[in-house]
Amino acid sequence: MVHFQQIALSNGLFLGEILLASSRLNAQSLPMVLKIREQIEAWRHDPALVAVLVRGEGERAFCAGGDIRALYHAMSQPEFLHEGDDFFRHEYDLCRELHRYPKPVIAWGNGIVMGGGWGIFAASSHRIVTESSVLAMPEISIGLFPDVGASFWLQQLQGQIGRLLALTGSRLNAADALAFGAAEFALPSCSFTDLIITLQALPWSGAGERDAELASGALAALSAAWPCPLPESVWLPLADEVAAICAGDDLLAICGRIQNYQGDALALRQAAALQAAGSPTSIYLTWEMAQRAQALSYDEVVEMEWIGARNCLRHGDFHEGVRAKLIDRDDQPEWSPKALSLVKVADIESFFQSP
Structure with a gap:
């Protein structure tokens, strides 16, 4: 579900609030995305509506991503594959619309900010984290790739941290989000009421x-x-170590350095474990998406990702990854192929062709 309200400001104008609310850590479903798109389009043309605030219900999450279970059921029944296509199309278009929205979009990124949730957060013009914020794009663990524009905006983070996050699914905490440019502001989670009071008092024009x-x-x-x-x-x-590990344009060499890390940093050892458990095809596809994105506009990246996502719906690792992680929960996916060195370039190329 998603709820909307208009918060009255001191000068007679309004702030539009989007409250993401679902039992699965505020994960987005297709109906939610469609409602948000419809509402922000109406607010776009309302001269009394001066800004938009996006937040998640409760204290645990801003948004944990898309409703992956729904996508699993779409993949399991070929006659419903179009529903998966529609979800990705509208989810990506929502992020694209927020990215270029003509009014300020303020994201209260409290708690978990992952997958499609980070997509909304990244597309917002004013990004706030709290002490509990955790940001991640863990798609390689389910046979997908960092999407919702992440092939573009992860590369905008400082240093090589975006590359590491994409290739391993590692997380940023609030301090890291600020340090590497994933957020601009930090407020304690208990200050939300004061945030609203502050926004209400501003002389919006x-x-x-x-x-x-x-x-x-x-x-x-x-x-x-x-x-x-x-x-x-x-x-x-660890910024210097990350830069050294992720340097260059040889994917196998970079992943080899990640896997062979022998240092004392727990975060890098955990990154190696996350990568080792991920889909080799997803890792290769993630790399190729980011490489191609460097020569593309934001809109072109979104279109490229949509083609890639539709192909993922039709190929085995995504279905298998969701099964292992969220359906059967055995955490034993049967990736095909099982090793990065066995992934064929021709197979990766097929993800960039319209299915």
């Missing part, structure tokens, strides 16, 4: 760029007034 600057200044001031109890950064002390 209805002019998108001016209001965006206004919101940035207010959020910076509020962050200073309400210091967030951030966890210690995991990846900032």
Whole structure:
């Protein structure tokens, strides 16, 4: 489910709130995505609606991604594959619309921000984390690839951290999100009411760029007034090691360095374990998506990812990965092929052709 409300501002204008609400950590279903798209389109043309706030219901998650179980059932019955296609099409278009939205989009990224949830978060103009925020694109663990524009925006993170996250499914905490550019502001989770009060009091004008600057200044001031109890950064002390491990344009060499890591950093050992458990085809596809994205516009990346996602719906590793992770929960996927060195270039090329 998803809920909408208009919050009255002190000058008679309104803030539109999107509340993501589902029992599966606020995961998005196709009906939810369609409703959000319809609502933001209406708000786009409403001169009294000056900004949008997106948040998740409860304290556990902003949004844990898409409703993968629904996609599994679509993959299990060929006559329903079109529903999976429709989900990816509308999910990606939602992120594209938020990315270029003419009014400020403020994302309250409390708790889990993963997969399609990070897609919404990344597409927002003003991104707030709290002490509980955890960001990740763990798609290789289910036979997919970091999508919703991630082939583009993960590469915008500082250093080589985006490459590591994509190829392993590793996580960022709130301090890392700020340090590497995945978020701009941090507020304690208990300060949400104060955030609303602050936003209500601002002299909004209805002019998108001016209001965006206004919101940035207010959020910076509020962050200073309400210091967030951030966890210690995991990846900032390892930035040089990550850069060395992920350097170059040889995927097998990079993955070899990840797998052969012998240092003391627990995070890098965990990254190696996550990668070892992931789909070799997904790892290769993730790499190829990111390589091609470097020469593409944001819109072109989204189109490329949509073709790739539709092909994933029709090929075995995605179905098998979801089965092992979420349906049977045996965590024993039978990847095909079983090793990165066995993945054929021709097979990866097929993911870039319309199914």
